[in-house]
Amino acid sequence: MTASASRVYRLAFVGAPNTGKTTLFNGLTGGRAKTANYPGVTVERRIGHFETPGGRALQLIDLPGIYGLAGRTLDERVAVDAISGNIADEDAPDLLLIFLDASSLRTHLHSVLELKALGRPAVLVLNMIDLAKRDGVEIDIAGLEKALGIPVIPTNAARKSGREALINRIDSILDGIQTNTAAAPQKIEGNVLKSLQGEARAIANKVIIHEAGMNRLTRQLDAVLMHPLLGPVILASILFLMFQAVYSWANIPMDMIDGFFAFMHDQARHIHPDWLASLLADGVIAGLGSVLIFLPQIAILFGFILFLEGSGYMGRAAFLMDEMMRRAGLNGRAFIPLLSSFACAVPGIMAARTIESDRDRLTTILVAPLMTCSARLPVYTLIIAAFIPREKVGIFNQQGLVMFGLYMAGIFSAITIAFVLRKTVTKGETQPLLMELPSYKLPQIGDFLIALWNRVWAFLYRAGSVIFMVAIALWFLASFPHSADGIRGSFAGMIGGVLEPLFRPIGFSLETVIALVPGMAAREVVVAAMGTVYALQGNEEQVTQSLAQLLQNAWTLPSALSFLAWYVFAPQCFATIATVRRETNSLNWTLFMVGYLFALAYIAAFITYHVALMFTG
């Protein structure tokens, strides 16, 4: 053991997309990398560590899924480079863990042969074996080992017992591996591929003892969910239900959080000296409270998206949207990054790496920020709570309807703008759609809760860091120097005063403009900033009022609607802009995106404001 104990073995996770590579990686390393039930979730290389029962140190390398070694998209290239040791300062892997979904052994076995042909030590991880067995699949494992000439480990990476089957064998496999002497991957021609497929089908015929039909649940669900007429109706209903739920289910916890912060605000008011009371009450508590109240809504939205991603429905949504996306000049696959952008545009933009054509990918990136991300939820909810009556329209909550309308405005403009971009600046041929549709799965409750907690924690973390600091900084800037003019005479007022004339035509007050400036950091920050600014202005009677009530008195309806229209478009998020810069690797495209979004925001707000003025007289 002495020689091998000091050595670190590098194990690369390779194979077709959506075969459970990241699930096993998370299970072994305790990592929390995103997993979901559609192809192309992992777009980056990820490294983790694990110690075998025999005391060996392993470096585990999780890679994006690939069907072959062509490396056409950015994420595929990452995988191909890592397998062939083409990454600077990094050795090639010592062992390939080749993943295969046991249910699709016949269809995908040729990719195992292609990877095995690289000549590196390899093991076949025959994953999701329990699901395949449940469907009635029987595989001669020993026969498969013999035919392939590499160890085959049937497992279920999602369960501890399944992972142990693999862990228990890993030492003996590593004992047997030789020094690495593999050739660089060769470009596979059609004929070579054809003969590999022939070889793979011959092996499959030998080792598949019993072949089942397609997964029955999937067949039955698809008959409804992918029905040409019912399917689109159901997709729209799911989205609609999601936004109604965000509204109706969150009320009680939101009222509780609101009550808690009102209480804290009241307590902080009694602290001495007065300036400290104001800093804590008006700066910190008003700022944080105005954002944290939206935690329940954000959790519900994330819950829905996580469920859709884990269930296998995302691929179907992409299927149903494909023809519409194609007419807009995009790939149906682009729907997945765009739907992920409902949570946050940053992972959405990164998910565009799975799109092969540069032009398609660029177009998707440029419109992704139009999808209504969760950070807009606080902004929308706040304004809707203040200005839209809590009434029912038929069976629907009117506030929920307005929210649904805002989401639709985002989707509709994304599709329209994609269409315009494809006709002008990102011209080119549309790429074909070719995508595996996974079997439906009920997401495991534990994984679901962990993923939900990760997202919630990210929101809380940002509230505790960025928003906390913005609230304090803004409190200082808006409190000093003291002036008879109130906030207008303060530093914040002076800065806002410079921008104010620009925003007057769209109905934004000085307070709004002041809040917009720190709101560049992230969209929900504007809410915290308004919390602080309005709390500072409030007199003693108003301190117990919520921010929504304060806005009701301070703003007119046209200003409020104009503000909503602004936030449909405005790219008020540094993280998004930085991600676009990194992913496009182009300052020009980044500036183009920021420019067109601000221009649209201004035009939309201007029109909304003046139309609303006409109606309200």
Added chain:
Amino acid sequence: MNAKRKTLNDLRSHEEARVSGFSSDDPTMVIKLREIGFAEGDTVEIMGRGLLGGTPVSVRLNQTLIALRAREARLVEVENFT
């Protein structure tokens, strides 16, 4: 061989057929179709189509489901089981 060969796109819904070959019109796309799993002798069945223009198409390929557009489905040649 001027007779038009039957393609995956010509199949009726739930009509099972066997892949017999590939069109020579688009060799790059054929490689991608092979990579995702289409091969001679495989069983295919159309499971569903989109509303507009009958595209995209969802195809059962052995036990796997694949989504593709009508244009690409035309590259896969099929023959009926006899």
